[in-house]
Amino acid sequence: MKTKKLIVLASILIFSGCSMKVAENKSGENRQDNKDLLMAVLYQQRAAEYDALAYQAFNAAKKALLDDMKVMGLTRRQCIVVDIDETLLDNSPYEAECILENISYPERWEEWINSASCEPVPGALEFLNFASENGYEIFYVTNRKEKFRKPTLENLKKAGFPNPVDNHLLMRTETSSKQARRDKISENYKISMLIGDNLNDFTDVFYKAPLQKRFALVDSLRNEVGQRFIILPNAMYGSWVDAIFEYQSGLSEMEMDSLMMNALEGF
Ligand SMILES: [Mg+2]
Incomplete structure (x- = not known):
């Protein structure tokens, strides 16, 4: 009986703690995901590396x-x-703003994209213009929503990227997988190279692949990396995080914290 009472008491305490955490976040304080984001954003903005x-x-x-x-x-x-x-x-100013204002995606995302003010990633502009001048068609395949087509084209144009026109911009469809869009391009073109910050930008074998399988797949594709597949760093977000969360949506912060802690490998 005493044990049962203790379990009930412990459950109440755990539940209260959990509720408090959620309540704090709803009021805009102590948001845990922003704490996780801080180092990643600083790396993108302040590491010359x-x-x-x-x-x-x-x-x-x-x-x-x-x-x-x-x-x-x-x-x-x-x-x-x-x-x-x-x-x-580079969307790091948006991520930084999330930390500064204690908000999270999708809050203010629309405003950020509509501003069409993202700066180009170092080296991107020079390379794509070099490729375009040498006869390669450039296809922009993004998971931005269709409603952002206009500001996306405007941003690409403003930054100086080649051929920022409607039929070279393939936006998110009903799925975040990019395979159908790549297949469509392949009907008329040979895809010489794919460039992205997410393994899903290269091939669908990574789409919703479990964490360990992602590593095995990268091992099997090691000769393509730096050749046909060009990858950029992104520690702020991506499928690598989704894989840690086992592609589950609607997780509580406690559940996310727990999955992240469990994913750590100590010695
Ligand atoms: Mg990306």
């Missing part, structure tokens, strides 16, 4: 493209498929 990694990615892309140009006998038109967010355009 981030810029160096981006330059490294686009230098590798240029080298791979020069190799691709040497290949003879290709009859189909060639293209590059490129993601937008955290690949060509």
